Amino acid sequence: xxxxxxxxxxxxxxxxxxxxxxxxxxxxTMWFAEGSxxxxxxxxxxxxxxxxxSVQLEIVPQADxxxxxxxxxxxxxxxxxxxxxGPSYAYELAEAGLIAPMDAFADEMGWGDFFFDWALDLGLVxxxxxxxxxxxxxxLLYYNTDVFEANGWTPPDTMEELNAxxxxxxxxxxxxxxHGNASWRGTNEWFVGEYMTQLAGPHKVYQALTxxxxxxxxxxxxxxxxxxAHMQAGWYGGGIDLYFTNEGTTRRAxxxxxxxxxxxxxxxxxxxLEEYHGESxxxxxxxxxxxxxxxxxxxxGMGNTxxxxxxxxxxxxxxxxxxxxxxxxxxxxxxxxxxxxxAPVAISEDVMGDLDPRVARVYAELSDASANDRYGYTTWxxxxxxxxxxxxxxxxxxxxxxxxxxxxxxxxxxxxxGELEAGNLPPIPSR
Amino acid sequence: MAVLTRKKKPTSVFEKLSDETWxxxxxxxxxxxxxxxxxxxxIHIFVVAIPAVQGVYMSLTDWTGIGMNVNFVGLDNxxxxxxxxxxxxxxxxxxxxxxxxxxxxxxxxxxxCAAMLAQVKRGGMLYRSILFxxxxxxxxxxxxxxxxxxxxxxxxxxxxxxxxxxxxxxGVAFLGRPESALISIAFIDNWHFWxxxxxxxxxxxxxxxxxxxxxxxxxxxxxWQEFRHVTLPGIRPVMLFxxxxxxxxxxxxxxxxxxxxxxxxxxxxxxxATQLYKNAFFRFQAGYGAAQGVVISIFAGFIIMIFVTLxxxxxxx
Numbered sequence: 041x042x043x044x045x046x047x048x049x050x051x052x053x054x055x056x057x058x059x060x061x062x063x064x065x066x067x068x069t070m071w072f073a074e075g076s077x078x079x080x081x082x083x084x085x086x087x088x089x090x091x092x093x094s095v096q097l098e099i100v101p102q103a104d105x106x107x108x109x110x111x112x113x114x115x116x117x118x119x120x121x122x123x124x125x126g127p128s129y130a131y132e133l134a135e136a137g138l139i140a141p142m143d144a145f146a147d148e149m150g151w152g153d154f155f156f157d158w159a160l161d162l163g164l165v166x167x168x169x170x171x172x173x174x175x176x177x178x179x180l181l182y183y184n185t186d187v188f189e190a191n192g193w194t195p196p197d198t199m200e201e202l203n204a205x206x207x208x209x210x211x212x213x214x215x216x217x218x219h220g221n222a223s224w225r226g227t228n229e230w231f232v233g234e235y236m237t238q239l240a241g242p243h244k245v246y247q248a249l250t251x252x253x254x255x256x257x258x259x260x261x262x263x264x265x266x267x268x269a270h271m272q273a274g275w276y277g278g279g280i281d282l283y284f285t286n287e288g289t290t291r292r293a294x295x296x297x298x299x300x301x302x303x304x305x306x307x308x309x310x311x312x313l314e315e316y317h318g319e320s321x322x323x324x325x326x327x328x329x330x331x332x333x334x335x336x337x338x339x340x341g342m343g344n345t346x347x348x349x350x351x352x353x354x355x356x357x358x359x360x361x362x363x364x365x366x367x368x369x370x371x372x373x374x375x376x377x378x379x380x381x382x383a384p385v386a387i388s389e390d391v392m393g394d395l396d397p398r399v400a401r402v403y404a405e406l407s408d409a410s411a412n413d414r415y416g417y418t419t420w421x422x423x424x425x426x427x428x429x430x431x432x433x434x435x436x437x438x439x440x441x442x443x444x445x446x447x448x449x450x451x452x453x454x455x456x457x458g459e460l461e462a463g464n465l466p467p468i469p470s471r
Numbered sequence: 472m473a474v475l476t477r478k479k480k481p482t483s484v485f486e487k488l489s490d491e492t493w494x495x496x497x498x499x500x501x502x503x504x505x506x507x508x509x510x511x512x513x514i515h516i517f518v519v520a521i522p523a524v525q526g527v528y529m530s531l532t533d534w535t536g537i538g539m540n541v542n543f544v545g546l547d548n549x550x551x552x553x554x555x556x557x558x559x560x561x562x563x564x565x566x567x568x569x570x571x572x573x574x575x576x577x578x579x580x581x582x583x584c585a586a587m588l589a590q591v592k593r594g595g596m597l598y599r600s601i602l603f604x605x606x607x608x609x610x611x612x613x614x615x616x617x618x619x620x621x622x623x624x625x626x627x628x629x630x631x632x633x634x635x636x637x638x639x640x641x642g643v644a645f646l647g648r649p650e651s652a653l654i655s656i657a658f659i660d661n662w663h664f665w666x667x668x669x670x671x672x673x674x675x676x677x678x679x680x681x682x683x684x685x686x687x688x689x690x691x692x693x694x695w696q697e698f699r700h701v702t703l704p705g706i707r708p709v710m711l712f713x714x715x716x717x718x719x720x721x722x723x724x725x726x727x728x729x730x731x732x733x734x735x736x737x738x739x740x741x742x743x744a745t746q747l748y749k750n751a752f753f754r755f756q757a758g759y760g761a762a763q764g765v766v767i768s769i770f771a772g773f774i775i776m777i778f779v780t781l782x783x784x785x786x787x788x
Contacts, residue, residue: 107752114537132755136538222618222646225733284647284736285623426754433749436737440649 066357067096069119071109074101080378088364095357113138113349120352121361123174123344126421127162127466128428130171130345139347141168145359154368156410158469159384162421163345165467172366175308175343175381178406179234179418181330182313183302184295185323187214193301195327197334199239199266206275209301216275218293218300220286229419229431231267231276234304237339237416238331239263242471245417249468251460255453256446264438264445271439280439296320304329306341307402311379314396325398328405338409341418343381375403413471423456424464430455523768529761536757548762559763562741565653569742570721572657573664574714580661581668586698588669589676599673602666610663614730617659621645649739652732656740660727668713672706679705708787715778719771743767 070085072078078101088097102108106125112118113133122139124130133139146152146169152160155172163171181202183195191212196202206216221227236245240259247253248260270276277283277291286294292309294300296316303309317324328336346365348358364370366383372391374380382403392400409415419428430452437443459465481490488494530548532541552559584602588595605613620626628641645655679701687697703710725744728734734741734749743763751760 110537132535132537136535136540138538221735225735279644281644281647281736282623284732285621285644287618287622290622290624426756429749429753433735433738436735440737440739442737 064094065096066094066354067098068121068354068357068361069098069100070121070361071100071102071105071119071123073105074103077378077380081374081380084370084374084377085365088361091364092360095354095360097361113351116351118349118351120349120354120358122347122349124171124347125344126342127171127173127345128421128423128425130163130347131165131464131466132425133347134165134168134170138350139170140350140352140355141170142172142348142359142362143169145348145356145363149359149363151363151366154385155366156384156386158410161467161469162342163347163467171345171347172362172383173342173345173421174366174383176384176403176406177306177308177341177343177381177418178338178402179230179304179306179329179341180309180326180402181302181304181328182295182309182324182326184298184300185325187298187301187322195325196330197327199330199332202330205301206270206273210273210275214298215278215294215300216270216273216302217277218286218291218295218303219277220283220288220291222285223288226420226428226432228435229428230306231304232264232431232435233417233419234329234339235263235267236260237337238329239266241332242337242339242414242416246468246471248456249417249422249465251457255456256449260449261445264435264449267435268438268445284436292316295324296322298322307381308343310399310402314379326402335414336405336409337414337416338406339416339418340406340410341421342384375399417468422466422468424459424466426464427452427456427459526761526764529758530765532758533756534758534761535755536751536760537755541758544758548759549766551759552762552766558738558741558746559743561738562743562746565740566722566724566742568653569657569724570718572654573661573717573721576657577661577665577668577717578710578713580665581672585669585672585676586702588673589702599670603670604666605663606667608663610726610730613659613663614727617662618646618731621655623647646732647736649737652736653728653740656727656731659731660724663727671709671713675706675709676702711778711781711786715774718774722767722770 072082078099082099085099086097088095100119105123106129109118109122109124110129110133113122114136122130122133124133130139142163146160151172159173160169162173163169181195187193188195191208193205193208196205209216219227233245240257240263244253244257244259248255248257271280271283274280274282277286277294291303291305292312293316295303296313297320313324328338331337346362348355348362352358366385368385368387368391371380371382371385372387375382375387376391376394379399387403392403406415419431423431434443434448434451438445438448456465481487481493487497529541531543531545533544533547534541588598591598621628623629623639623642623644626642628643631641632638643651645651683701683705684697687701692700723744724742725748728740728742728745729748732740734745744767747760747763747767750756750763
């Protein structure tokens with residue numbers, strides 16, 4: 041009888057203690073798009089689980105991640121770490137009360153020490169920090185070094201030089217810019233934002249974004265007219281109709297095999313360039329996108345943001361993961377291993393030293409541009425969703441001759457004035 | 472002598488409830504059918520009816536599609552749709568072109584092939600299967616195949632140009648030109664769709680009693696006359712039903728367009744459903760998108776009303 045009592049007591053104790061053990065582990069969930077990115081990022085992110093056994097990261101692969109995430113989050117569920125495609129999306133979630141403010145964690149863990157000042161400002165909504173920007177990116181002018189060497193060309197610094205070079209390249213039978221938007225229609229917006237920044241200048245774009253300058257300003261008109269002239273000349277993809285049907289793979293292949301001379305694309309393209317040029321054996325390099333006066337302006341973009349779900353049962357654990365993930369050491373490792381665009385944090389020069397010099401130069405120049413007032417704005421980071429969707433959709437009407445550049449900019453001006461008034465624009469760091 | 476008395480029929484509710492026969496009849500004819508149908512009805516209420524009512528309500532708000540910050544804006548979204556949004560008229564026009572295409576091309580093709588196949592005695596199943604295969608392919612697969620085939624640099628046009636030593640003659644960017652994009656997508660969707668229509672027509676043709684054809688032959692009818700006076704009237708209910716369905720589906724056209732051009736280039740292949748999707752999921756204007764959804768439903772309802780009216784007037788639909 042005593043034996044049975046003893047076993048009973050042991051069983052009760054075991055039952056009582058078991059949940060305590062289970063509660064000790066906080067599992068932080070994160071949804072991530074399936075594919076090669078996760079294959080490379082995943083193992084590095086899971087190294088977090090070795091640090092503290094009581095906080096474990098679980099990565100759940102999802103197709104169509106953003107749409108699945110926002111539906112789940114709106115329904116009160118979703119992952120602990122909420123990733124969005126950019127600050128404007130995080131802004132909408134914050135306004136709806138679906139993600140939690142992180143100011144207390146930022147103070148406690150000293151995020152301000154390693155994030156660039158303007159980067160934390162990007163996540164502010166009504167004065168509170170709701171998201172951390174990730175994947176710093178900028179647009180660059182890539183070129184095929186074999187093609188340039190064979191023709192004795194040098195990369196252009198100014199738009200005038202680019203125009204002269206483009207005419208020469210087109211006359212020699214090259215496609216000037218290997219491009220196409222069949223895989224991603226958003227490609228259109230890269231050029232609109234870039235031409236505005238390089239030709240009108242980032243200060244004017246800033247003024248327009250903050251409502252101090254109309255989008256119909258002469259400098260903006262000239263910038264979009266220049267883009268339209270390049271498009272009409274068939275420089276992008278070999279012709280407007282071809283631009284609309286060229287896939288992303290065609291874009292890469294054309295530059296790698298020397299069919300095209302140049303390509304204006306984001307820093308995210310480097311991984312693909314390494315792959316395609318590795319196969320073709322032809323070289324590549326980059327220069328800043330030429331500006332009106334030769335100043336090296338770099339537009340700043342963010343590939344995505346991370347926030348903490350307002351309904352997360354473990355906000356502290358989620359913050360602990362974010363603190364580790366956004367640390368310069370982790371970001372440096374992901375940059376060197378996966379060519380991931382780093383978060384806007386100060387990565388040590390040792391890490392940069394291990395990189396391909398062409399890659400290291402991107403971030404060094406971007407950092408320099410940031411510090412010296414030479415940074416500009418990518419549309420997908422600093423415009424509202426309505427704003428950049430207008431840019432994407434309506435610019436095609438300019439290219440096919442449905443509307444004039446002035447019509448286009450007047451429409452943009454009206455829309456952005458409304459967005460500004462409604463408070464729909466993401467925070468624009470002051471300069 | 473026995474006197475036959477008729478049992479008095481219960482009239483009041485109380486009399487009915489206390490009458491055993493009436494109770495059994497009521498249980499058998501009313502309660503049990505409702506019990507059988509209730510699982511489906513409950514699912515329908517939750518999955519269709521409530522979201523539909525919510526959709527109508529959301530169309531009267533400025534809902535972004537995220538969270539529950541919803542402001543009632545009355546008919547503002549509808550006003551914007553009909554009086555301010557220039558692209559809506561163009562999209563509606565594209566829907567009408569789409570409908571005109573699908574009410575003619577696949578019907579002619581399907582009728583012709585079904586009439587031919589109805590005559591085939593041996594190997595008919597093989598032909599039917601071959602023609603039906605595109606219908607069972609997922610739209611993502613079909614669009615990927617055709618995107619590659621129509622690619623002006625690597626598709627069949629480019630291959631023909633290479634073979635014949637020509638430059639950009641056949642390698643045309645059909646999906647990249649505003650004047651050809653919509654019709655090219657309709658062609659691709661039709662490639663997938665018409666086999667289904669053909670099978671329906673063939674099944675309907677095979678249900679026509681052979682004696683009618685024999686009688687027509689005795690009357691001296693030729694093939695065309697047989698087709699016109701026997702086959703067409705015989706399959707008319709199926710044809711008209713499919714006309715109605717295709718007309719409704721034309722307003723729901725989305726997947727092929729979105730997968731191939733996303734409504735481009737320059738809005739040339741934009742239809743209401745692609746606009747709706749962009750408004751709801753790209754621009755955070757879910758309330759406005761809901762208004763477009765309601766308008767599509769009204770168009771569909773209007774088409775159904777036409778067919779119901781025709782049926783009431785004695786049409787065999």
